[in-house]
Amino acid sequence: MEEPTYDPSRPLATTTLVYQYKLVNCPGKSTVGLLVEYPPDGATPPHRHGGASVSAYVLKGSVLNKMNNDPMKVVEQGGSWYEAPGCHHRIGANASKTEPAAFFVNFVLDT
Template structure:
């Protein structure tokens, strides 16, 4: 999974898979961890997460995040937030013009989602992106 510049000319986040384990105590489920690196002014377009529950933990910088039509909130290092299955993540961005933002996202997802769609299936961008 790699970053790119989108039609908005803003950079996308860089994504690196850290781990992927099938859960023995929850058959059919996997836990997947990814490292997110948002360059200055980097962002993720509006999206959902393939039916997953996601917990994001900010490591460095500040992450502006908004979900389900609620006002966006800034998360700082050491803070976390959770996205429930079906959540519409409408804002995810680094608003700094000079420093990067880093976070870890942990997905609990149906194993088949990744087996059939690859890691790209974890983040389903809104139509038009």
């Protein structure tokens, strides 16, 4: 599959805060959980999450994912990925133009 170029006219994902807790055994750190839902053909602009460690799990559909200069991957339902602090998330998009996709993401970040 060819790597797409980000197109700002594509629909954006919606995010819903699921939880946010301070990690009492890791002073100065918190964990945040989000539900991210892509409409058909949805995408997010290239971005970074600063000093956060990020892990994600695909709940529905398939998503396109490219970190730093690594090859793009298609992550299907039941698949997951990890983003190290400072990682450049170059491609984040729904792999389908006709079906929605969703994933759960957990951040560990400075409080």
